[in-house]
Amino acid sequence: MTAELHSRRAVLAATGATAATVTLAACGSDDSGQAAPKPGGKVIALAEVPVGQAKSAKTPDGQNVIVAQPAAGSVSCFSAVCTHQGCTVNPPANGQVHCACHGSIFDALTGAVVNGPASEPLAKVTVKVENGEVVTG
Numbered sequence: 001m002t003a004e005l006h007s008r009r010a011v012l013a014a015t016g017a018t019a020a021t022v023t024l025a026a027c028g029s030d031d032s033g034q035a036a037p038k039p040g041g042k043v044i045a046l047a048e049v050p051v052g053q054a055k056s057a058k059t060p061d062g063q064n065v066i067v068a069q070p071a072a073g074s075v076s077c078f079s080a081v082c083t084h085q086g087c088t089v090n091p092p093a094n095g096q097v098h099c100a101c102h103g104s105i106f107d108a109l110t111g112a113v114v115n116g117p118a119s120e121p122l123a124k125v126t127v128k129v130e131n132g133e134v135v136t137g
């Protein structure tokens with residue numbers, strides 16, 4: 001058995017899930033100006049996103065996103081396009097997402113603005129979890 005399979009089982013056990021498919025949180029539509037990612041595309045394995053943290057990822061159609069798991073079994077996803085003037089934000093670190101262009105800071109778990117000049121949160125992207133994979137849709 002692979003380490004990845006062990007990891008997935010650990011995640012499923014931690015969430016109390018036993019079914020092959022686990023559907024978790026879904027965000028609202030992506031209002032970043034990007035086209036909404038095509039539904040059903042793999043973004044990242046849930047096991048790659050530690051509980052209480054967030055990771056950078058790409059949708060299958062190449063959109064940069066931030067995927068967070070604020071609590072075991074709960075995922076959220078945000079566009080990595082800064083809402084100030086459209087730069088791509090840096091990968092999450094220490095619970096925050098920084099934009100190098102003008103210094104905006106966002107909460108890595110919620111996408112909320114922590115510090116401007118951005119005044120709007122990172123745009124939500126609809127995701128769900130299927131068979132241990134975070135997928136668009």
Ligand code: FES
Pocket residue numbers: 082083084085086087099100101102103104116117118
């Ligand atoms: S584009 Fe991100 S802070 Fe200006």
